[in-house]
Amino acid sequence: VDEPGSSEPPALAAPISKFPEHFTRAAHKHQKYASEDTEDPKWKLHKKHIFILSSAGKPIYSRYGDEQSLAPFFGLLQALVSFVSDQKDSIRHVIAGPFKFVFVVRGPLYFVAVSQTDEPVAHLRLQLVYLHSQIVSILTHKVHSILAKQSSFDIRGLLGGTEATMGNLLHVMSTNASFFLECVRCVRLAPETRVEVGRALQTTRAPEAMFSILVSGFRLIHILRPRRQQLHTEDLLLVLNLVNSSSSFRTSDSFAPVCMPRFNDRGYVHVYVSFLADNVALILVTTKADAFHSLQQSREALVTDLTNRGLLHQITTAAAQPPVDMAEVERSTHANGVLRHFLYKAHGAGQFIAPAYGPPYVRRKEQKRLFQVYQNLYAMAYSPRYRSASVRPHQIVFHSTPSENIVVVTSPTFDLYAVFGPLTQRQHCIDVCNRILRWLKREEQSMLISSAPVW
């Protein structure tokens, strides 16, 4: 059994040098607001602000605006948190009309979201918790003790160069259902092909590789794991975000230290990233800081194996398409055009299935609107009362607006959120839901990884 990641962080200069200044579009967008401060009327108009500060009120991050000129504002945030903790209480959130102000406190780190979007409070909290995990993934849990010893310490220096990752994470949490569904999506592959890929991963595995992950964007192609170790979704998503935040990973093989908070928040593991094709990346997680060459060799072996069996081509083709589009769903369910979209989460596999957006969710604004409705319905179904239940109860929810009708069915084995046109009769909705479930049962083998190979 591998020992946990080295407890001594490598020279902290290391992370910075591995993440050169290639900002993704999403992160780059926020650069143009970097000079705003509280006096600027445009500053208030942003739909969602994010602030990170230390318990001493020191600014660490602000999504919009210049942290330094926002310093007094950060002081106010710190005062609010202390005011409440002085009453032997902990602040959660504040509501003012459509505005939600959410606070998450993690030791000496405070995270605040100010949102006018339709995202539910539960999801805003989730995003702030992820930001905390993101910081831990860069600095490990040691950041807590650094600040505990010296609350005025400016950790921005330590985080230098990681704005792109942070910005991308925020962007992706608002558009990718993996975060609020707490599971990932897969690339669709014929089950036999998937098995072959799994075998290839197994036979070419370097001894130092703990997790071997093949991905495309945020979608899983396959994963090989130790028999007794699961990879937590949160860790996986943070790594995927890292890989997707910077274009530098595409140009050459990389080997970077990363902390995986759920795996071990006190130390670093190393992550080897290599793109096998334009849209397919191999990520190998290891606890050995000197494993680069060995891992690189295993990568060569893998590519050879996959190419020889024609698998690489299959993978890249499959990765280039959405797992399912509405045309196929329509054909399979004979929904007569009433079904517009759906989300299906399989609890056992810990993955979800969703088609590409189709009409009328073509423009980003409409997609975002639907996305936030999904989040609200999910928050309802997973309200605190049911969250703690050991077995998910069976639930049915009907949601009807002039824009669409949505049926939600939850059970111990799956969740289904199905979107219909607003005039669709209830009977028809229920029928189509049943047809979706039957169709998924037949097809899910290709859309989910039901059993990950182990070593």
Place this chain on the structure above:
Amino acid sequence: MSSAPAVLERFFVYNPRFGPKEDNEEQKILYHYPRTASLDEQMSHVGLSEAMTRFTETFTSDYPCESLHTKHSRYTYLQPEEGYWMVMMMRNPRVSSTSGDGKLVVVSREDELSDPVLRGVIEELYGAFRLFNGDMERIVQTSSVETLRRRLDLFYSNMLRLYEARSFSLVDTFAGVRFFPVDRTTYLSIQSFCNLLLETFPWISNLTFMYETAVIYSALDQKTLRTLFQFLRRASNPKGSLCAVTSPILVDHGDDSQDTNALSPFASLHLQSEGSFFAYGPAAGSESTTLPSIHIEDKVYDLVIYEQDGVRVAFTVDPRHWDGESHADLQRVAAFAEPEVKALQRLLVHLRPKADSGAKDSGFKFFYFNQCNLALKDTLSDKGVPRSVMRDVESLYERIHSMKEDVRELTVHTASDPWVVARKANGRELYVVLDRKYGSALEVDDEINRLTRELFSNVFMQ
């Protein structure tokens, strides 16, 4: 494992205008419950509220700060008049249990209390004060800040006793008026009685006729009717009578004395028959009448409430009319009304909602609220609906009203719990709990449609 319910822990009123400087800061506190809280404690809570409300203002001046959620508490904010802030602090319900190693673990249930419900309560708290005392600013202008402080103290120290957390419900949020459905003939009889009363006693105004805590006819403007109705509802005992319930209305004599005897609240003056009396009448025997004042628009009136066998007739009188003659005048009103009301009551007793009890048998309980006329029908508050189900209804309300989407229907069914259906359209809202096990969503849909047709086509509403 034991549980502690939610508690109204703190309620205070402040206006920074009255304590602008560092050295007289405490002056901004106009009222604080509990009285026993130290000045430091009071100031720290006011400080927190000021910080919160200013913080949200940084981002939006269009939407005032509404609520603060913390682990152990829930704060509700209201600025009913420019500069005047009211804050209500509830302590979340708690569950304590002993963990495996014998330690006591207390967990706060942070999501039990419903913001819209608390909002309804705090608005009612203000509304009632304003009804009986007028605007806070007006009091300050016409009298002094000290007078305002005294009035707030007098009013709320008693009023808050009526506000037990377990009685809070969505009904408070709707702040609707329950109407008693009558057929056309009965309505006309009641209206003709009211007209006759007004003709015979022209000094009566703003007449309101109620039966069993529901309104049948009222000349009051909607806003005042709503506030008065809410107050009477809260001040009535479970049987619907104002008698023998401690009243929050104490008269301010302008000095520090509180004349509790003069207004042993709801002391009744029994008249011809045992069943009829004036609430707020003089204490038995004495000649002087101390009627509560109510403020409608900018005018002040005396409020008179006459009760007889479940019928309640309320009206206002210009205080200048009395001229020391009130006792005699009211006796004449009672003498006139008594036989008429007796006759009407006999009609009304037969009209007691049977349609609703039919609904009860068929397994429905519901709230129906019409925003246009404030009509509220409520069988959901009756006993027998578990708190957890009510919480589900509140959650639906919250979700519907917090999303930007125009939600027309939201229906939830969990495992073996009842179906809970919320429908909203054209300013009307309907919340139904089906307490029978319905097999399918379609049955539920059909039943709700049937319920809507059956119940709401027969209701005679103004």
